Amino acid sequence: MTNSQSYNKKTNDYNLTKNQKIVFNLLQNSGEPLKAYAILENLKREGLKSPLQVYRALNKLVELGIIHKIESQNSFIACSNSNCASNTAFTICRRCGDVKEIKNNHLFEQVSDLGKKNRLKVHRFNLEFYVDCNGCKVN
Amino acid sequence: MTNSQSYNKKTNDYNLTKNQKIVFNLLQNSGEPLKAYAILENLKREGLKSPLQVYRALNKLVELGIIHKIESQNSFIACSNSNCASNTAFTICRRCGDVKEIKNNHLFEQVSDLGKKNRLKVHRFNLEFYVDCNGCKVN
DNA sequence: TGTATATTGTTATATTATTACATATCGTGA
DNA sequence: TCACGATATGTAATAATATAACAATATACA
Incomplete structure (x- = not known):
């Protein structure tokens, strides 16, 4: 599997319990961020x-x-990186709110390096780029 | 003023209104993040x-x-950068929650560059390093 | 099997944030 | 100066997000 492909983690790989599994599956199938109460609505039938x-x-x-x-x-999205190590990098459209996870591993390394250069004991990082997305729904 | 000094914006520079002014002053004097309802408690006497x-x-x-x-x-902190252009970079201790704004202008440039290299139309960014802080209160 | 750990179910409640609407203030051009 | 548009304020009600507390079950594994 290459970096440019999307990477779907399997529920079986993690010994997920019943509730964890159905929540995770919903997020994976949705592909976009969902809020807790939206998830609840969606999964009442489960x-x-x-x-x-x-x-x-x-x-x-x-x-x-x-x-x-x-x-x-206040929303949640399935991870689409094979090796993010809990680090996160997103683009978030400031107009329509559309969220995409950045999959450029090189970027992850560079941000980690920035942490090191600043002598920080970084456990993980979160980077959010607020952008104008292409073909913005709200345009 | 050098980068290493802290930079205090003056309320007068922004034509702040009464409520804006007292909230801003509280945040500047506090120096640490405050939550909205904590601010409210604090400013009832005002x-x-x-x-x-x-x-x-x-x-x-x-x-x-x-x-x-x-x-x-869900907390708010006075900006301590002279030229962040609404970009933000923080360290957040994952144990005690202590927050510090990063003032390294070079870092801001580098993160902006990462956005450019990824062909993003970045309006602003937010970078959070979750760290183990030195002399952690919770240690 | 026994026991520690993690998960679940349920109710109640805490925390964070916004809607709606009436009133007041400020800036600016006629 | 005054009028009118934009911005800010005051207040009550309520929406949206998240956790506490406690009892009951399930699971791992020595």
Whole structure:
């Protein structure tokens, strides 16, 4: 698999539990960021009944690094990188809010290097580029 | 003024209104991130009565680029850079939550360059390094 | 099997942020 | 100066996001 292809993590690879699995599958199939309460609505037919069930699954998936939280949107998106090591880099359109994960591994290295050069003990980083996206829905 | 010194923006420079001014002053004097409802508590003696008064002031100050929002903490901090152009770079301790704004202008340029190299029309960026801080309060 | 750990279910509640609408203030051009 | 548009304020209500607390189950594995 090359870097330019999208990389789909399998639920089986992580011994996910029932709730974790259905939340993760929804995020992978959706491909775009979803909010916790939207996930809950979506998964009521799968038996989810309370926000906490969703938040618990989301927290675990974030911990595993297989989904990421877009903090400025309170939304969650499946990771599409093979080796992000929980580092995150996104473009976020400032007009339509469209989010894309950046897959350029070179960029990840360069940002890590910036941390090192600044003598930081970086556990992970999050980089958000607020952009005008091409073919913006809102244009 | 050199880069290594802290840079305090003056409220007069921005024609701030009454509420904007007291919120901004509190953030500057505090030096650390504060949450909206903490600001409200703090400024009740100055006459603030509702969350909306705080949020409106915060939104304006963010727009002006003289404070920044730490999205992952829902908190706000006075900008300590002379020329961040609304770009933000922080270290956030993953244990104690301590936040510091990075003042290395070279880093800002390099991150901007990364955006350019990736052919992005970057309006602004936000970079968060999750670190283990020195002398962590929680250690 | 026994036991520690993690997960689930459920209710209640805390925290963060916005809508809606009435009123007041400020800047600027006629 | 005044009128009118834009911006800011005050206030109440409510929406959206997230966690606490506690009981019950399931799972891993010594």
